[in-house]
Amino acid sequence: xxxxxxxxxxxxxxxxxxxxxxxxxxxxxxxxxxxxxxxxxxxxxxxxxxxxxxxxxxxxxxxxxxxxxxxxxxxxxxxxxxxxxxxxxxxxxxxxxxxxxxxxxxxxxxxxxxxxxxxxxxxxxxxxxxxxxxxxxxxxxxxxxxxxxxxxxxxxxxxxxxxxxxxxxxxxxxxxxxxxxxxxxxxxxxxxxxxxxxxxxxxxxxxxxxxxxxxxxxxxxxxxxxxxxxxxxxxxxxxxxxxxxxxxxxxxxxxxxxxxxxxxxxxxxxxxxxxxxxxxxxxxxxxxxxxxxxxxxxxxxxxxxxxxxxxxxxxxxxxxxxxxxxxxxxxxxxxxxxxxxxxxxxxxxxxxxxxxxxxxxxxxxxxxxxxxxxxxxxxxxxxxxxxxxxxxxxxxxxxxxxxxxxxxxxxxxxxxxxxxxxxxxxxxxxxxxxxxxxxxxxxxxxxxxxxxxxxxxx
Numbered sequence: 001x002x003x004x005x006x007x008x009x010x011x012x013x014x015x016x017x018x019x020x021x022x023x024x025x026x027x028x029x030x031x032x033x034x035x036x037x038x039x040x041x042x043x044x045x046x047x048x049x050x051x052x053x054x055x056x057x058x059x060x061x062x063x064x065x066x067x068x069x070x071x072x073x074x075x076x077x078x079x080x081x082x083x084x085x086x087x088x089x090x091x092x093x094x095x096x097x098x099x100x101x102x103x104x105x106x107x108x109x110x111x112x113x114x115x116x117x118x119x120x121x122x123x124x125x126x127x128x129x130x131x132x133x134x135x136x137x138x139x140x141x142x143x144x145x146x147x148x149x150x151x152x153x154x155x156x157x158x159x160x161x162x163x164x165x166x167x168x169x170x171x172x173x174x175x176x177x178x179x180x181x182x183x184x185x186x187x188x189x190x191x192x193x194x195x196x197x198x199x200x201x202x203x204x205x206x207x208x209x210x211x212x213x214x215x216x217x218x219x220x221x222x223x224x225x226x227x228x229x230x231x232x233x234x235x236x237x238x239x240x241x242x243x244x245x246x247x248x249x250x251x252x253x254x255x256x257x258x259x260x261x262x263x264x265x266x267x268x269x270x271x272x273x274x275x276x277x278x279x280x281x282x283x284x285x286x287x288x289x290x291x292x293x294x295x296x297x298x299x300x301x302x303x304x305x306x307x308x309x310x311x312x313x314x315x316x317x318x319x320x321x322x323x324x325x326x327x328x329x330x331x332x333x334x335x336x337x338x339x340x341x342x343x344x345x346x347x348x349x350x351x352x353x354x355x356x357x358x359x360x361x362x363x364x365x366x367x368x369x370x371x372x373x374x375x376x377x378x379x380x381x382x383x384x385x386x387x388x389x390x391x392x393x394x395x396x397x398x399x400x401x402x403x404x405x406x407x408x409x410x411x412x413x414x415x416x417x418x419x420x421x422x423x424x425x426x427x428x429x430x431x432x433x434x435x436x437x438x439x440x441x442x443x444x445x446x447x448x449x450x451x452x453x454x455x456x457x458x
Contacts, residue, residue: 003136004444008128012437015128016111018048019436022086022120023104023113029064029087029153038064038149041086045127045147052131054145059165061157064149068168071134072142078454079142080447081171082130083400083412084123084178085151088115089425096427109433116431118424122177122416123147125436129443138444140451144171151178154198154360155400162407172454173373174404175446177439179394179416182265184434187385189377190414192293192393193401195327195364197336198300200357201226201344203319209305210315220351222319223304229347230321233297237283238290240297240325242343245336250329252293264288273421291395296326297340322359326395333361362399365412372453373413380445381415384438415446 027041028034042058042065049056049069056069064087072079091101091114099105104113111121126145133139146169148158162169179190205222206215235241264286271279279287282294290296304319306312325336341356348354367374369391381389394414401412417439423429 001138001444001448004132004138005441007132007136008437008440008444011128011132015124015440016433016436018128019111019121019124020104020113022048022124023111023115024102026102027087027115027149028090029150030090035064038087042067042147042149045086045123048124048127049130049145049147052127053134054130054143056145059161061150061161063153063157066149066158066161067145067147068165069145069147070143071130071139073139074142077141078173078451079144079171080450081169081174081404081408081410082126082143082145082147083174083176083404084126084145084147085119085149085155086123086147087149087152088120089118089152091427093427098428101427101429106433110430111433111436112428112430114429116429117418117422118429119151119178121431121436122418122439125177125417125439126175126443128440132440133444133447140447141454142171143447144169151400154362155403156360158400159403159407162403166408169408171408171410173410173450174401174408174412176398176401176412176414177416177443178398179396179414180418180420180422181416182390182392183419184432184438187381187387187389188392189374189381189389190367190394190416191369191374191391192329192366193364193398193414194292194295194395195331195333195402196360196362196397196399197325197327197333197340198359198361199323199337199340199344200359201229201321201323202355202357203229203304203348203352204317204355205352206315206317209317212313212315215315219315220349221315222352223316225349225352226302226304226319226321229344230299230302230323232347238280239282240295242297242340244339245295248330248332248335249295252289257289257293261286292393293328295328295331296395298324298326300324326397327364329364329366331364333363337361360399362397363402364397365401365405366393367411367413371411372457373411373450376446376450376453377413377415379449380442383445383449384442413446415442417442 054069101114203222302321305316
């Protein structure tokens with residue numbers, strides 16, 4: 001591995017420059033106006049993988065394309081399937097960006113650009129690590145890559161692609177860098193992800209907007225009704241009041257809760273960074289446990305009536321809200337979606353009608369810390385960080401982890417190098433230059449230790 005590390009040290013500046021070229025392409029998958037940019041990014045990723053020595057091609061789907069690549073060194077060696085995504089979130093609100101979101105800049109050791117941390121920067125670490133391993137002849141196993149362009153819109157066509165290409169994608173483990181560490185001084189590996197159920201609620205009252213002075217008090221206001229409905233979804237203890245919501249929740253043992261407490265940030269620093277005076281939590285759990293090991297319900301957007309400049313005394317015809325539920329092991333997105341939809345319709349008064357539309361969802365997942373893939377990732381991080389990483393559960397969702405387990409029958413290892421403070425999905429997204437290089441340095445060691453352990457297992 002000495003040759004690989006030397007190669008990496010000598011190519012650092014070029015790697016950063018190439019990442020900047022990738023970040024300049026506005027691959028916003030949610031915006032149809034950027035469909036051409038999304039395709040251009042897929043072609044960029046495909047070309048990058050071909051250049052470093054893999055055999056890559058762009059596959060069409062019913063939506064945005066998937067990039068697949070492989071390097072088979074020996075059919076008897078284990079195979080690692082690298083997953084990443086090249087699409088990014090929209091940049092709104094654009095006025096809060098300090099610099100243009102698709103003109104990457106380095107400030108205070110951070111790369112500021114949309115997609116720098118989520119997930120172009122982290123995905124590109126794998127491309128560059130593979131370049132070094134292949135160039136030096138030190139790639140110890142087979143590698144396949146699947147890089148999609150729809151992760152930020154729910155990976156809507158990925159499962160059908162995987163199902164149709166199971167043989168092509170057959171592997172021993174999925175390797176993903178789309179998560180974060182505790183701090184740069186405290187490396188960690190994500191072993192748990194929450195699932196997701198995402199709904200849009202529409203409350204309709206009168207058949208048109210009305211004058212609130214003429215009709216107010218006699219006709220139900222959909223905005224008022226929707227707010228009342230939402231307020232009743234949780235109680236004063238922070239628990240969700242929907243019947244059956246907690247029925248399948250897998251409780252985390254006291255041992256795991258105690259072990260995970262090391263990953264909790266200092267409350268005062270955490271609050272100060274967010275600009276809030278106090279945190280919230282579900283009764284019986286800490287704020288950080290509530291954000292990682294417990295299911296949640298949050299309003300992601302709410303609107304209706306007049307929202308323009310000045311005043312307009314209107315009683316709106318329609319009010320809408322987007323609501324997401326984060327799920328924990330043993331809950332399923334299908335079941336939660338069904339019971340929440342039914343509850344929202346049942347709780348509405350007769351003065352309005354309610355329609356609930358289902359958006360995308362995903363399943364929770366947990367990777368055992370005694371698994372071979374976790375041990376290999378732990379050894380790799382210990383090698384480059386000089387200390388053992390901490391196993392943590394993440395509050396976010398990566399639905400493809402459960403999907404890969406279902407479709408391919410293999411576990412995923414989540415070895416990310418970002419930080420929670422990287423502003424992913426927000427203005428001024430950033431990713432540390434140090435983190436980018438540390439990821440490229442560490443990834444080759446995972447291949448080394450995984451191949452070593454997998455060979456011993458046989």
